[in-house]
Amino acid sequence: MKFAFITIPAITVILSQFVLKPLMSTIRGRFSIKNIFAYGGMPSSHSALVSSLATTVGILKGFNSSEFAISLFFALIVISDAVGLRGFMTKQGIAINKLIKDLPDELEYKYEIMNESIAHTISQVIIGTLIGVLIPSLILLL
Secondary structure, eight states, X not given: OTTHHHHHHHHHHHHIIIIIHHHHHHHTTOOOHHHHTSXXXXXXXXXXXXXHHHXXXXXXXOTTSHHHHHHHHHHHHHHHHHHHHHHHHHHHHHHHXXXXXXXXXXXXXXXXXXXXXXXXXXXXHHHHHHHHHHHXXXXXXX
16 A cells, blocks of 8 residues: 555544544534544544554564554553643643632633643543554555
C-alpha cells in the first residue's frame, strides 16, 4: 500500500473519532456534534492513532527495527499523557471551576468555566489502543 505510514493511521483515527466515538455516545444516550471534537471519550483517538502508527511500522519495517522502537516509545508517551498529564488538567479544571463558583455573583460571570472532562480513562485508552492495533493488522495482514 502506497503511503501506508500516513494512510493507515489516518484511516484509524477517522474511524475512531468520527464513527466509533459518535456510535458510543449514541449508545450511551449522550450524542452531540460537539462531543465528536471534544477531548476525552470512548475510544481514545490519540491512543488509536499512535498505536496504529506503531503497528503499521512494526508490520512493514519489522518489530525489531529502529523505526518501530521510535514509534513504540512515541506511542507510549502519547498514551501516558492522555491519562496522566490530562488527568492533572481535569483536576485543575474542577478546582478552578469551584473557585469561580465561590466568587460573588458580580465577579463570577467574568470567568469562563473550564472543561472538566479532558483526560481519558484507562478503559478508553485500552479500547483505543486495541483499535489502533486491529485496523492496521486487518488492512496489512489480510
